[in-house]
Amino acid sequence: MNQLYVYEKESTAFFTKTDGNISSPAGFFAGGLHCGIKRKRPDLGWLYSAVPAQAAAVYTTNQFQAAPIQVTKESIVESGKLSGIIVNSGNANSFTGSEGLRHARLMRKWFAAQIGVNENQVGVASTGVIGEFLPVEKIETGIRRIDKGEGASHPDLFEKAILTTDTFQKRACATLEIGGKTVTVAGCAKGSGMIHPNMATMLAFMTTDAKVEAAALQNLLKQTVDETFNMITVDGDTSTNDMVIVMANGLAGNDTLSYAHPDWKKFAESFAYIARELAKQIARDGEGATKLVEVCVTGAETEKEAQAAAKTVIGSNLVKAAIFGADANWGRIINAIGYSGVQVDEQALSVRIGGISVVEKGMPASYSEDEAHAYLKENDKICMAIDLGAGTCQGTAWGCDLTYDYVKINATYRS
Structure with a gap:
């Protein structure tokens, strides 16, 4: 049996x-x-680069993609680069038709003018209640209050401005050496409920x-999102507004990175670390959650099968509820594996909860219920x-427990 943390180790x-x-990478302000x-609370955030930055993005697979996503796509397709992103919380500007699209374009236009760049170099993001029109007059006034310049950078306020039901801000940062130059990679995120990415809110x-x-x-x-953000779940809902966007402005002065660059692996590892940390923080902050849950699947024939099994278990409401109740009901775990779509030889299957073996080679293991209960009750990471x-491939998924507070939060979300 592989060790529990084999897939989580960071290659530091x-x-x-x-x-x-x-805003730790050179030339970024927020x-x-x-x-x-x-x-x-803060509800309007901005991020911009001193020079146009190479941009890439991954969006929700929900067929009702919100207006800000459509506008951000337009900008990236037209220019390939972004100088800034304007974000609002409290209103998703989703399912708002042509008027919502007009509002998103106005946000882009106003912010572009405020920081002195072309409109097609600005992205837009929104999060909050679906089906309500933006108070664009208030947003325009807010954008006109934005100060441009290094002294006006307040990344802490950006992190706060993008939150909805989140209980804490989410950030990660790392540095590395590439060709004698110090490179910084950083990120922040919001997310607490409506989380089940194929890209959640x-x-x-x-x-x-x-x-x-x-x-x-x-x-x-794209590859990193598949292995991180697309491997978390809180409640099984995929939002209309999900987006992961990256800006690379080149101000570190390194030679252009590509797959052929000798330091590509170093950069890819640091990039994956940032995404993985943010994904885990989102899972830990699931609405009403008391525990972060990690499921590591090993011994799969393919990586996709390992990921499918892991995410099915982490998404099971029965498993999530059992964890909240500190009940080591491993029958719910094997039940989820059974409907994951992955073909599994029952006699080869083994399961551990923490360091406690509960299933060995298809048979119930001898373990202490009291010890298992104590592990589930006393730890905030399960x-x-x-x-x-069946093989050598592995995959890890992250989620949280299902609590009474999840229902309370979502029953009163608009009040």
Whole structure:
């Protein structure tokens, strides 16, 4: 049986974790303010680069993609680069028809003018209630209050301005050496409920001062999202507004990174670390959640099968409820594996909860119920290890427990 944390280990030989933020990479600035969408909290955030940055993005697969996503797509397709992103919370500007699209374009226009760039170099993001029109007059007034310049950068306010039901801000940062140059990769995110990405209501922003080839950056983002943000779930709902976007402005001065660059692996590892940390923080902050849950599947024939099994278990409401109740009901785990779509030899299957073996080679293991209950009750991170016994591939998914508070939060979301 593989060790529980084999898939989670960070290859820190390539990079150094820091306590930086979204504006730590050279040339990035961020901020936020209250413009009146919410009652009191910051609800308008902005991020921009001193020079146009290579941009890449991954969007929700929900067929009702919100207006800001459509506008951001337009900008990236037209220019390939972004100088800034304007974000509002409290209102998703989703399912708002042609008027909502007009409002998103106005946000882009106003912010572009405020920071002195072309409209097609600005992205737009929104999060909040679906089906309500934006208070565009308040947003315009807020955008006109944005100060441009290094002294006006307040990344903490940007992190606050993008939140909805989140209980804490989410950020990660790392540095590494590429060709003798110090490169920084950073990110922040929001997400707490409506989380089940194929890309949930979640937004993630990543910045780097590395110079990166356009195609390589987009491919890296897509692959990384599949292994991180697309491997978390809170409640099984995929939102209309999900987006992960990265900006690389090249101000670190390194030679252009591509798959052929000798330091590509170093950069890819640090990039994946940022995304993985943000994804886990979103899962930990699931609405009403008390525990982060990690499911590591090993012994699969393919990586996709390992990921499918892991995400099915992490998404099971019965498993999530059992974890909240500190009930080591492993029958719910094997039940979820059974409907995951992955063909599994029952006699090869083994399951551990924490370090406690509950199933060995298809048979119930001898273990202490009291010990298992104590593990589930006393820890705020619960790890499950599942060995399919069929191959060498592995996958990890993250989620949370299902609590009474989840229902309370979502029953009163619009009040």
